Amino acid sequence: MSECTKSPQWKGVLQSVAVATAALSLCAPAAAQNQDPSPVKLPRPGYEYEGISVGSGLLLAEFDARADYVDNLFLTSQDTAEDLRAIIRASVAYSQQIGTGSIVAEGHGSLIRHKENPRENSNTYGTSLALGLTPSKEQNFDAKVAYDRNIEGRADPETNAGPTDRPRKIDVFLAEGSYRDASGQIRWGLNVGTEKFDLLSPDDADRDQQAYRAAVNMGYRIAASTDIFVEGFANRRDFRLATDQAGIDRDQNTFGAVVGVRRELGDRIQGFFGVGVFRTDPDDPSIEPYTGLRLTGKVAWKPRQRTAVTFTLERGDVATVRSGATTRIDTIARVVVNQEIRHNLLGNLSMSYVERAYRGESRGTLRNAGFGGGLEYLVNRRTSLYTEAGYVERNALAEIDKYNNFVVTLGIRQKL
Template sequence: MRFAKGPQRVGKAFALAWVLFTSTSALAQTTIANTVAGNDPEYEVEPVTVGPFQVSPSVMARTMYDTNVLADPDGAELEDVEFLVRPELVARVGDQGLRLRIEGYGEFSRYADLTNENSDTYGVSGDVVSNPDENNQLHVRAGYARLKENRGDPEARNLVGLGPRLYDSIFANLDYRRTGGRTLFSVETSYSKIDATSPIDDDRDFTTYVGRATAGYRVSGPIFATVTGYVNVRDFRIGATPTGPDRDATTYGAQAGVDFIDSERLRGRARLGFFRFDPSDPTLDGRTGFSANVLVSYLPTRRTAIIVDVFNGDVATSRRGAQSRTDSRVTVTGQVEMRHNLYGRASLRYMRNKYIGSGIEERSIGGNLALEFLAGKGLSFIAEVQASDRQSDDPTQEFDRFRTSLSARLRF
């Protein structure tokens, strides 16, 4: 599919400035509609007790046909079939007051013809949640992941023979929240280090430090009016060179909006404001821009959810000639429980990547349809279709892509 030049583009960015390892919980009965997921005893799998831990293993196997594996422009597409196996393990211990959760996964991908695209990725993370009382919560999360770059991501490699980029990610996050009768307060700090495994990609290695504080006041029922301040410090491994400036920078900003707490119909937050980008290199200009952070789920019924995810702000870039990059992205997703054993998901995604200093913009639009059938206790089958199209001021970065897959998931 083709779209006229304009602010149109999709896909999720490989947001290296804020990479957190996530995996589908082995406890969930469905992977595609967790917001409306039921808790049907017929499909519930009891965890295995190992010492003090409750352990939940699972494995997923997928076959996917991809019309454009390398996300190449028209006329250069290479199609192939990918076979993927992903084992996961979740271990839990604790009670409502103090809980520990450990997750680990491996993902092993093999292609029928393009064997250079084969990859092995994996990760482990741990979460500790403390609830000393009903008003206070402390959440600590840390982990490591070996990540694979999606060929359709902004700034992704699209060369034949080299395979996708691989990254090592180390991350840690501490989040404290207090919700009183009328007030809300939260503070969050995080650390993320991204290290490309290949020396030729050393210019993409960087460390990010983030601090964020939010204060809110209950204006009606579950609705809190909030104000948020944040700062993001980005430190690249390679500094200024004869051909490029120092890309270290500090971004800070403020947002105002609403948070929804303990609401049956509305969940999440919606915040709008501004950001200020201050580069370390004196030859680069700072700038101020519009900032958006929206993640809201609306449940008109228990079996139906509409999820809106909006972001606008500064992100890391390694594009030659670009001083910085601003991303705008919107995703609207619908989830539905059609029957007690049949779930559906549909989503539409848009993204614009604006490369400051180079004059290049890229726009993407795409969609996703998925069905998951719970065939029995611990066994489900998933069918999924994905389509995407990217337009760019640089014709070498344009592509169309269509993917369809069938998966089987087994929880033990």
């Protein structure tokens, strides 16, 4: 769908990694999906935030205030506009144990304000309810429903908004569920979900859609630390309007399969990689079906206890209403390094590459490359100070599609 963002625009590349990976990734075994090697998760006596006990549940609340310098607010190739931006976020979550599982209710919101371009000011908010059940150590069931009011990112190649238009609002509704059983040598899992995207501007009516997805994963343990797996998946996109602005019916089915391997060598290396194919089946007879390469992978490497390097790779079909395009194929690669510099000082570096290939459209392929880094200083278990910096550049055939942007951030996080 679109690149919906609640974060600074310099992170367009990195956000598209997250959004597109969520849309594409159905092939990871349960253990691979849940791995988190970041040193942030290591025990840190004196700085561990445990939340507030409320009855038999736990309340987690966080407030974040940041100031950004942005050197190309509208992500244009010419006549760039600098600005200073303030972002205030608040989130609260309440978790309650229920038998062998838990239920978590969460809410969040943000205020985004600009000094020189107040028409870019926006508010975002959302809520979710999640249920997790663990009947046994090898079995788990998860379900979630969520609503988010997001703002379309300026980096979104599908956008109809120009630099003089206000940020486009998007309502996103999500419902999903999954079940995994790893109790034997043969492991299997099921994942189903649906998402509804409602772009509130009348100019974006042809982009409103309901997406459905389902995947079945079967794995076989061939050694103590190695599984092989195969997964079949199917997606359906139903757009609200019968045709887009060019008169094309964008409704489509996508089917595919992936085979891969997951390997776990203690805490040092964990990850998976899968390769397969996908096949598009458009409803519009003027669009030819397309068969493409599907890639999915994530590998976490810890060369030392306080260092973690994570590699992510995704390639697959993504919805498009771009005029003239018959299919959009996204390829996403990312590397993130997390480092505990001192007991209360954390650092990170990241690099990413995003390629969006439009078939049948003269403006062709968009290529984004970005890198960034950050430091977080833990003052105590409730307060931290952080700084971030990042640069992103997009290359394309058409001058209008090119841009580069640099952002520097200073912020504070406060946990209640």
